[in-house]
Amino acid sequence: MRKKIVAGNWKMNNNLSETIALIEEIKQIIQPDNKVEVIIAPPFTNLNKAVELLKNFPVTVAAQNMHYADKGAYTGEISADMLLSIGVQTVILGHSERRIYYNETDQSLKEKALQAYKKNMTNIFCVGEKLSDRQAEKHFEIVENQLKNALFQLPVQAYKKIVIAYEPVWAIGTGETASPEQAQEMHAHIRQILAKKYGQDLARNVRILYGGSVKPANAGEIFAQPDVDGGLIGGASLNANDFNAIIEAAKS
Numbered sequence: 001m002r003k004k005i006v007a008g009n010w011k012m013n014n015n016l017s018e019t020i021a022l023i024e025e026i027k028q029i030i031q032p033d034n035k036v037e038v039i040i041a042p043p044f045t046n047l048n049k050a051v052e053l054l055k056n057f058p059v060t061v062a063a064q065n066m067h068y069a070d071k072g073a074y075t076g077e078i079s080a081d082m083l084l085s086i087g088v089q090t091v092i093l094g095h096s097e098r099r100i101y102y103n104e105t106d107q108s109l110k111e112k113a114l115q116a117y118k119k120n121m122t123n124i125f126c127v128g129e130k131l132s133d134r135q136a137e138k139h140f141e142i143v144e145n146q147l148k149n150a151l152f153q154l155p156v157q158a159y160k161k162i163v164i165a166y167e168p169v170w171a172i173g174t175g176e177t178a179s180p181e182q183a184q185e186m187h188a189h190i191r192q193i194l195a196k197k198y199g200q201d202l203a204r205n206v207r208i209l210y211g212g213s214v215k216p217a218n219a220g221e222i223f224a225q226p227d228v229d230g231g232l233i234g235g236a237s238l239n240a241n242d243f244n245a246i247i248e249a250a251k252s
């Protein structure tokens, strides 16, 4: 049985005081239980505070990115050890905004995924096609290549700490969601790709999240799909009530 995950990707939102306020609200509203794992990914500047505020509360803190090198002359970058040293053990890698605006490539993501594995961090690895890819009916191929190019270097045991997030680029922040059928179809495809490379057992156990305009109103039908194991939530994770409603949808 795969435990569901609801992860909030705050992106470049919330300064320190807003972060404190939102986490306090989350702690008031969210009813943790063992049916769903909850993660939030605030910006780097607020990770330390988030970890401190969530010390005795079952919500995990994740980073939105990290560098592949251990340390060195990489101005503006953050390493795995820096994250680990403040208690952050989870990182989102390959988000489409990073691929598009910051030229993250399969090659750099391959190195980042390897670093996350070496450092024993949980890697929420994002894949997803652009609208033009879907219109050209290349979406299955694109997602397959993203997975192969960045993750297939890794051994079976690495997948204990890998969560895949399918996020069609055309559905992110647009209000446009993949239909539950489109999400299910791609998630099943991802499982098949994993099964071919690593075997059925691994494919059955990896959690695959859907992301892209998930809201309280559509979360239930998306999460009800057999291969959807929860969601990576952008906009709606910035509102404690909406985030909670999505978490509740993942419980049922």
Ligand code: PGA
Pocket: 009, 167, 171, 172, 173, 174, 175, 211, 212, 213, 214, 232, 233, 234, 235, 236
């Ligand atoms: P959205 O973002 O929910 O605002 O569409 C999802 C994401 O980018 O992870």
